Amino acid sequence: MMKEQLKTLQPYKPGKNIEDVKAELGLEKVVKLASNENPFGSSPNAIQGMERVFGELMVYPDGYAADLREKVSRHLGVSEDRLIFGNGTDEIIHILSRSLLEPGTNTIMADLTFPQYKRNAVIEGAEVKEVPLKEDGRHDLEAMLAAIDDETRIIWLCNPNNPTGEYIRDYELRTFLDQVPAYVTVVCDEAYFEYVTASDFPDAVTLSNEYRQLFVTRTFSKAYGLAALRIGYGVGHADLVQGIEPAREPFNASRLAQAAAVAALDDHSFVDECSRKNRQGLEAFYDFCDIFQLKYFPSQTNFILIDFGVSGDVIYNYLLKQGYIVRSGEALGYPNGVRITIGTEADNEAVIQHLKDYIHDR
Incomplete structure (x- = not known):
């Protein structure tokens, strides 16, 4: 059935x-x-990166994404065991949902945000709590805090938000994280991070050093121009990353995608x-x-x-x-x-x- x-x-x-x-x-x-x-x-570097592996298409990709892992680790200044790679950030969202959500649990998100949060929660049988955005298109963080209960497992923050383009300020995110219980994972989806110019946009990756429940997702689909290759990643506390790794499919990031992303990071x-x-x-x-x-x-x-x-x-x-x-x-x-x-x-x-x-x- x-x-x-x-x-x-x-x-x-x-x-x-x-x-x-x-x-x-x-x-x-x-x-x-x-x-x-x-x-x-796309970056010319990315095209060249793919060309270098055209002769290796008969071989499965590196399931650990070692080269890309080392490159992103240095790029962000985080240890390699804090990274997980996926077939776009859509898969990272899927992995988190599959790992943390089940019937009897709930997840909180904005009402008017990226729809994949809700879709994955529904499939896992979790309750979805949608909190309307403020009139200015921003997350209502106080209302999201009020929606937390003992069964809350994930809060999704799309930052900047899709489809409004608005963002959560640094002081807002810090104040919010100070009040979120330790058992709730807070996901900051930063798909558009490279386009941000606001001086008060939070450094969520650095904040994840301080807040163990903060998990950050980013993608190569947008500013890097690699949407066709489907490659994204997540950054979180090592214990959380290792905990969700079993839900990741083997060889989920293609050889072409990994090679292009490695080269694109330098451009x-x-x-x-x-x-x-x-x-x-x-x-x-x-x-x-x-x-x-x-x-x-x-x-x-x-x-x-x-x-x-x-x-x-x-x-x-x-x-x-x-x-x-x-x-x-x-x-x-x-x-x-x-x-x-x-x-x-x-x-x-x-x-x-x-x-x-x-x-x-x-």
Whole structure:
């Protein structure tokens, strides 16, 4: 018999495929700005790193990810036994959920955040406690603290948050951690860490030295431009990492992904340039929103969530006909919003112009 909880879930539905949109609408050019991928590609170092292992594809990857482990260890200044690697951070979330959640336990998360936290908790049969975000798109940490009970096992903090792009300040996270019971694991999902420019963003990896229950996840899918390879990692106390390791599948990080990630970590100029261009793109969207008095959330990520006052599907379909795939807020739990990935300068300008045309014509 199938698990009952699976009957309450829908399979993940990815956004429209570029080639399908071209064929459906007769367009020559279609740009996808829906999945928060890096519009500037991948580091040349990563490409070269993969090329070096093309002749080894018949051999299983290193299940311990030794080279990548040593590289990330030095990059972060943490010991190697505090790291775990996965097939994207999605798998790290799965490993944590599989290890810590079961019927009779519960997990706390924001209401309007990355959906994989809830999906994995439901599959494990745990109770899900969703705490609404504040009006400014930030986590309500006080309400999350109030939701903790003796059966709470994981609190998920998406920082910066997807889909609002807002973030938890350093002093807020410290104050929060001081009040969380030691038996509760606090996961800071920092998928967009490399795009952050806020001076008061917390150094969660360093904080994990002080707070044993703090676990940090990061990915190579976003700023490093390696989304197709699915490679991410987690950082936590050695006892926690060793405790969840049995839930990790063997050979879960491919040889190509490991080689690309090792090489990409050295290309600081690529990541810095992507972050700089991303910030310029965000500012262009801020200016547009300010001119037309549209509500938006200031973002520390490579996307922006804008409230157009109408169903996000309307804006989504309008931009789709212009050759731009974005993400409707209807699918994100923010019905009147549209989440737009920051693209190249040319694509940002084109999307903004199309949005201006829409506003003028409606």
